[in-house]
Amino acid sequence: MAPSALDPPTPTPAFPPATYRILVPEHLSPEGLALLRANPTFAVDTPPGPLSEAELCALIPAYHALIVRSETRVTAAVLAAGAAKLRVVARAGVGVDNIDVAAATRGGIVVVNSPSGNLVAAAEHTVALLLATARHVGAADAGVKAGRWERARLVGVEVGRKTLGVVGFGKVGMKVARMAKGLGMRVVVVDPYASKEVAARAGVELRAALADVLAEVDFLTVHTPLLASTLGLLGEKELRRMKKTARVLNVARGGVYDEAALLKALDEGWIAGAGLDVFTSEPPVEGSVAARLAAHPKVVSTPHLGASTVEAQENVSMDVCAQVVEILKGGLPTAAVNAPIILPEEYRRLQPFVRLIERMGSLYTQHFASARGGMVGGRRFELVYHGELAGMSNTRPLFAALVKGLVSSISDLGGRDVNIVNATLIAKERGIAIDEKHVRDGGAVPTYASAVTLRSLSSGGDEAASQAGEQVIEGYVSGNDVFISKLDRFTANFQPQGTLLVLHNYDEPGKIGNVGMLLGRHGVNINSMHVASALYGGATPAAAAIVDGPIAANGRAAREALMILGVAGEVTEDVLRELEAAEGILDVSLVRL
Ligand SMILES: NC(=O)c1ccc[n+]([C@@H]2O[C@H](COP(=O)([O-])OP(=O)(O)OC[C@H]3O[C@@H](n4cnc5c(N)ncnc54)[C@H](O)[C@@H]3O)[C@@H](O)[C@H]2O)c1
Ligand SMILES: O=C(O)[C@H](O)COP(=O)(O)O
Numbered sequence: 001m002a003p004s005a006l007d008p009p010t011p012t013p014a015f016p017p018a019t020y021r022i023l024v025p026e027h028l029s030p031e032g033l034a035l036l037r038a039n040p041t042f043a044v045d046t047p048p049g050p051l052s053e054a055e056l057c058a059l060i061p062a063y064h065a066l067i068v069r070s071e072t073r074v075t076a077a078v079l080a081a082g083a084a085k086l087r088v089v090a091r092a093g094v095g096v097d098n099i100d101v102a103a104a105t106r107g108g109i110v111v112v113n114s115p116s117g118n119l120v121a122a123a124e125h126t127v128a129l130l131l132a133t134a135r136h137v138g139a140a141d142a143g144v145k146a147g148r149w150e151r152a153r154l155v156g157v158e159v160g161r162k163t164l165g166v167v168g169f170g171k172v173g174m175k176v177a178r179m180a181k182g183l184g185m186r187v188v189v190v191d192p193y194a195s196k197e198v199a200a201r202a203g204v205e206l207r208a209a210l211a212d213v214l215a216e217v218d219f220l221t222v223h224t225p226l227l228a229s230t231l232g233l234l235g236e237k238e239l240r241r242m243k244k245t246a247r248v249l250n251v252a253r254g255g256v257y258d259e260a261a262l263l264k265a266l267d268e269g270w271i272a273g274a275g276l277d278v279f280t281s282e283p284p285v286e287g288s289v290a291a292r293l294a295a296h297p298k299v300v301s302t303p304h305l306g307a308s309t310v311e312a313q314e315n316v317s318m319d320v321c322a323q324v325v326e327i328l329k330g331g332l333p334t335a336a337v338n339a340p341i342i343l344p345e346e347y348r349r350l351q352p353f354v355r356l357i358e359r360m361g362s363l364y365t366q367h368f369a370s371a372r373g374g375m376v377g378g379r380r381f382e383l384v385y386h387g388e389l390a391g392m393s394n395t396r397p398l399f400a401a402l403v404k405g406l407v408s409s410i411s412d413l414g415g416r417d418v419n420i421v422n423a424t425l426i427a428k429e430r431g432i433a434i435d436e437k438h439v440r441d442g443g444a445v446p447t448y449a450s451a452v453t454l455r456s457l458s459s460g461g462d463e464a465a466s467q468a469g470e471q472v473i474e475g476y477v478s479g480n481d482v483f484i485s486k487l488d489r490f491t492a493n494f495q496p497q498g499t500l501l502v503l504h505n506y507d508e509p510g511k512i513g514n515v516g517m518l519l520g521r522h523g524v525n526i527n528s529m530h531v532a533s534a535l536y537g538g539a540t541p542a543a544a545a546i547v548d549g550p551i552a553a554n555g556r557a558a559r560e561a562l563m564i565l566g567v568a569g570e571v572t573e574d575v576l577r578e579l580e581a582a583e584g585i586l587d588v589s590l591v592r593l
Helices: 030-037 053-062 076-081 101-106 119-135 137-145 171-182 196-201 236-240 259-267 289-294 310-328 344-370 396-408 423-430 463-468 511-521 573-581
Strands: 020-023 042-045 065-068 088-091 110-113 163-167 186-190 205-207 219-222 247-250 273-276 299-301 380-387 433-439 450-457 471-478 481-487 490-494 499-506 525-532 548-551 557-568 585-592
Touching: 020 053, 020 310, 030 042, 030 310, 053 076, 065 310, 076 101, 088 310, 101 110, 110 310, 119 137, 119 171, 119 219, 119 247, 119 273, 119 299, 119 310, 137 299, 163 171, 171 186, 196 205, 236 259, 259 273, 259 289, 273 289, 289 299, 344 396, 344 450, 344 471, 344 481, 344 585, 380 396, 396 423, 396 433, 490 525, 490 557, 499 511, 511 525, 511 557, 511 573, 573 585
Parallel strands: 020 042, 020 065, 065 088, 088 110, 163 186, 163 219, 186 205, 219 247, 247 273, 273 299, 380 433
Antiparallel strands: 380 450, 450 471, 471 481, 481 490, 499 557, 499 585, 525 557, 548 557
């Protein structure tokens, strides 16, 4: 059986078992690296970076984790090159715009970041640029160092009692607003997702639209992520509406201001100055608009230093390295960008059910679908959680486990693993629809504290037709072991593991002996045997089956049963054909779990 949806990666033969390689091609604070290196099974490589796409593509196939800052572009090509082993891309910082998160999601690769490790640093840097642009700190410093003493040319403005516009009232924006209040500024805020109450508590004025603040602010600072909706958010139209004395700041991302429009605004005097930490190309490509902005006399420029404090670097490094350790050891991230957050306690409780449901899915595919020429893709499934399990609100790992079980044994996933990151996408690609139902009291399977029913429904049609085409597997967990309690209309009690031969047969004397002899002739050993009946469960032939089936060869109404044999040895196609041809055997499926 393949590892579960949440298991750590399978070690590759090139390295000792459980050795994971981590690539860190950018400068990362040593505190985080120490966390990684404290683990003797982790090998950490820190080549001098940043690496180009081609260099990364060449290196990445050997790595299980990649840790970057803003200088490395983690493209779809890099992620594809790393598909076989790469489990996690960690961003030691906030912005993930240098990572193709959609491609990572398709590949089942978790992307994690440090959502708040550098927020104080970013906010303080914004305030540093606010004051530096107000008081020409950069030009003054350069002048003194060049032997000039220019006092009249470098008269500045005060920020106290002025109005600061904050676009993006998230973690950094909110911190900047508080600090600005501390400097005696009036703060007006624009953020379509901000709450009025939070704004009121912070003592700032929340405005509905950007257009509402442009004409009144003395300083404007942006703190949004770079998204399609924020690219060029401040363009020519917006900059033209600002005061000629206004100054703008960007410690968020290059591109939120339209750089060409900003350059024009500074050249033509629509605004007075800018403080820029970020650019559309970093370092700005020679001769580009970004480079002209960075070198502009009215601009105070810093080389993306917003997060560059000792404290912030220590925070983000520890944050993401701790998550990489957790993920590689099979645990959970605390700040995944493309996966739901699951609490450790929930995760622990779900673990045996992840195993059970993945096996139920795999059993479904191999017993019902492949063995009978059926399909999994395009089908509709119902996953019903009974008892205590029904009370679990976060069942995402169970959903992922079912998708994995259904598709892994038959599909070529191009080296992708199915997990909580990409399960929805893969189900969609295959046309598999899964409804999850929570049945808290009683329900169809009241015997166990927690149980699961997997039902495959024929798509379309009315309710009756749907029920006729329905195939059912039920299972439960006892201690650490998982059991199947129903397979189709047969009540069972077996552990879904190893290689199983599932024989549907007329329940008549001699069947078991005949099958045993046939398998023996082919060198196939029987390790375990369970007989499943249509009325009640049992692990012995005596407990077998009573159900009216078709008319048997001898003309009597036949009773049917399922024989589930755990086998060792090669079960070839010939063996399967012989079994199918044996008297009283209705059909046979070979299931590898
Ligand atoms: N220069 C640096 O070194 C540095 C350091 C840290 C963070 N950053 C960047 O700062 C930015 C903000 O980081 P954060 O942690 O505060 O993010 P955040 O997610 O906490 O906040 C972003 C805010 O922007 C708002 N927003 C989104 N679209 C908007 C729009 N069209 N108009 C107005 N508001 C909008 C969101 O509602 C959210 O409140 C990010 O781009 C991040 O990468 C840069
Ligand atoms: O988004 C971020 O966290 C900042 O832009 C920091 O980037 P850096 O890690 O390259 O300093």
